Amino acid sequence: HTRRVNSVCFSPDGKLLASGSLDKTIRLWDPQTGKQFGEPLTGHTDSINSVCFSPGGKLLASGSGDRTIRLWDPQTGKQFGEPLTGHTWGVNSVCFSPDGKLLASGSLDQTIRLWDPTTGKQFGEPLTGHTLAVNYVCFSPDGELLASGSSDKTICLWNPRTGKQFGEPLTGHTLAVNSVCFSPDSKLLASGSLDKTIRLWDPQTGKQFSKPLTGHTDSVNSVCFSPGGKLLASGSGDRTIRLWDPQTGKQFGEPLTGHTSWVTSVCFSPDGKLLASGSGDKTICLWDLQTGKQFGEPLTGHTDWVNSVCFSPDGKLLASGSLDKTIRLWDPQTGKQVGEALKRHDYNTWDTLALQRPDIQPDAPSPVTSAFVKDNWLILPSSRLFWLPPQYWNLNFHILILSRGKLAVTADASLYIFDVSSALELDHRLAVYS
16 A cells, blocks of 8 residues: 555455555455455555445445445455445445345434445435534444444434334434443443543433443544453553453453554454554554453554454454554464565555635634644644644744634745634544645
């Protein structure tokens, strides 16, 4: 890949690994050899934000910033049918139903759409109700419900057969919902939020199952149930992973510490004995869930943030995707890298975005002091951080004003104005799309 890797996914039989990148391509890899399988899958005209294999492994779905979903035959690398069109903004998340008969997509256009993957036709009307971007969609393991998490601070549940909302939106989070995950028995739904909490819900009643799970001191970026459903893991911007007993809502043991930057992704091994975590510190850590201790040394090799970690179905391999444009494969038992880094994906951004609006002029300006740029992040006195578009990385920035959600800066005798109102509301790192 020639740009950031946003999403990685193993096929159900573990024989292929798919990666989607900001370079507008999907690539397939043979995990045993580390070699690329066939040619890159091309056709999208913007970033690939999400990739997902069908349960039988015969189709691969990709969701893109170009507002489309595409289906692919992973064995031939050929596109299956025409692009699935209808969304009016970029697609953030795609997910197949457990029986493979439906594909769900969540978008920045605030809607979820259901598709028949065999015909490529939209199934029913768009699912509407969210008032901001849909960040994540997830089917329950029994296929009876579809959950969507949104920047509007809510989770919605849907009946995928009828396309109707199931009950009222699940409210309680006070900032955007980053991640949702059903328990293996479909009886609980977990959500992680920028508000630093995890919440557990009874999907049938829409009621919170317990008090909010508190302890993290920064955004909860990823939540994941163990294969048996007895543990819930959460990864946070506070650099820690926490384990929870979902039945009691109590924290299980001490926080897992060792990362020196944000924890971006957590994933249990299929046998539930290990937990993998990826971080902004460029490393992956493995944790022994029997002892709560780190299992071996951190897995090093990436040269930028690790965005995504995923075990193969048999648990013998761990894949990691990074901002350094590579995917790496690891033997979780030895901690050794398997083969060379899988390269070819160009640079990167963050998952939540604010739009650059050079046409907007600020009003009632107020000076900003003590702001500076470091490692391509704009750091304000309040510690809110903004990711700069790559075309501005080599410029010498001077901060001028921040007023009414508009940020004005000068660089090399030019004036740039950004709409950062969403970022100020979320108090979170954003990618600024140009």
